Amino acid sequence: MSTRTVVTEVETFPLEAHLPDGGYGASKVRLPVRVATLVKVTTSDGAVGWGESFGPPRLIAPFLADQAQALVGQPADIREDRILDRLSLGYHLTAGGPHVAAASGIDIALWDAQARAFGVPVAHLLGGRLHDRVDAYASSGYVTATRDPGEFRDTMASHAAEGFTAVKIKIGLTPDEDRQRTAAARAAMGEDGLVIVDYNANCTVATVRRSLARIRDLDPYWVEEPLPPEDSAGWRELRDVHLPLSGGEALYTRYGFRDPIAEHRFDIVQPDLAKCGGFTEAQAIRQLAAAFNLRLSPHCWGTGVAQAATLQLLSATPRAPFGMAGGEPLIFEFDRGDNPLREGVLATPLTPENGTVAIPDGPGIGVTVDEEWVRAHRLEDHSVLVRAR
Template sequence: MIARIATVEAIPLRYPLPDGGYGSSRGLVPARETTLVRLETGDGAVGWGESFGPPAAVVPLVRESAALLVGTTLDAPVPFVAERLQAHYHRGNGLHASALSGVETAMWDALGRTLGVSVATLLGGRARDEVTAYASTGYVTRDRDLGLFRDMLDRHVGDLSGAKIKCGLGVREDRERAAVAREVLGPDRALMVDLNGNCTVDQARAVIRRLADLDIAWLEEPLPPDDVDGLKKLDGSPIPLATGEALHTRAPFRRLITERLVDFVQPDVAKVGGLAEARAVAELARAWNVRFSPHVWGGAVALAATLQLLGAVPDYPHTGHVPEPLWIELDRADNGLREQLLTEPFVPKGGRLAVPEGPGLGVDVDEDAVRALRVDA
């Protein structure tokens, strides 16, 4: 008989950043923040999850859902999460979905550890043992100096097969940054450009025209997430379009996919409602032959969960030969929430990250590091 859930704890974490921090066209962040969820069963199995968003707002929402779980039987979390997302005052919006994401992931982790299988297996079966990583780098900093931008790329990309840079700062500066990145990467590595939704349709069109000759793998979030109709006006873009990191639940992905408004969909496991919601988006994308590349820009637990998700996503429509890899985003900036939280941090080898084979998420959280990083201790 599967154990009952004994405790569910929300743990706010903060890692301050030096030199004014870094960020995107939306602004700089002075610290990396996240909320971990620690779930323990009566049998002593511990599952971990991660919720994206400001901990001051997310923690109470995690506690609200946690109160309903204590004392219940540990099982696959889909029915519980569906009920919470559909509750009359939740409706799956915003930080409610982010909070549930951490709770849901912790449930999968604990269930996998209880049954002795990986989360990828629970999500439908392991389709791969490793995933190709691209460097998430080229962040906006206070100086916005192109020489320092180049140095950042030189330090962070290493032997990875591609890199994503931050733009959305205006056509001229976006062109300069993308041209430098293409020079650093050379002709054979993928270059992704992220505007973080900082453009109107006409501005996005102008950026697309100026970057079209640089062989951009995708242009991410060309418009704010609520401007779905605006994406129709970018139809025919010579650069593939990607979006989805700021969307919650599978529902808003329906139009993006069925109307073929973008080429890549990018749910974030720590925001969208958890692993099952992200997997549902992957299946929608597969049904309409749209590419899937989840966003991940949090801590090590979110990265582990995303690896398990990608470990269960089959190649499509390909069989023996896959023209381009299934990508995982690997944040390369200073981030103690990524580097300090696991007893064995993720390190790419040959440009790839292994999908952990152990039970649950397949990683061990360093609880001493959790205590050192938590902000309410």
């Protein structure tokens, strides 16, 4: 009789990197630090998996401690029931927030560990590896303390020099600044390049209409988070702008995505694996999007671990609803903002190549975490270590 593999240890690595010059961000908020919490899960068969939880480490830590205590000693292959049962029993906490971000890091680590035990990429467990490489856009154009137009133009030029033909920029400032920034991005990407504009929910219906009126002729590829996710009436009103709308980075689990997808508030659905519920919920969200004939383009704004996990999801994403010709490509969000954590956590960081990125084909999420680096840089007071007794 076989012995079922169980989780024997959970360890976390809260990380924080302070940014120079007051940091950067969006029209909504500028961030002075980049943060993440890595999660390491070890199983009784010796497999080790890594995941990542989005959010401030000091806020996430208590939830990770609670969930790690509950996980150790339990079967390592139970993932969906673990998340859904926790959401059901803890319904007063709602289906979103730091407890789900904590669960996301654990879930990613469990998938990584099982795939490594099998010696295959996670994509094989998600339905099969369909893509070896995907297009990528430079996620950039951040709002800085100076809001200097010259610096912004230089940043756009640097992405074009890297080989990117697609870029996402932050707008939602003033109509004049939105026009100026979008025009600079269009000039750098060229007539055939892609320019995505991201409002980070810093608008009302009226202000986003006014901004879009100033940039429509610059052909934004999609309009990201024009409104807060809870403004369901506003999203419905914006359907008449006749531009592709995207959203989802601030939503959690299949329950948070259900109504926006069913109501077609978005054209492009953007779950973030490090907060939506990991691979388990991202897979459910991806299938919901497919059922309602919507595109998937995951949000990704974390370390190399989150990047690698997101690429595994994209690798297993079918081209449907498109066929052999036409349609739109799968596209990966490649953050280009200053973030020492992004490259620091990996032995070999992921890199863009002429506007594309190769999907790692090794076991699990396909990358090797530099454990010496993450141990040296973690916030010890907020780390968690739970071992089987």
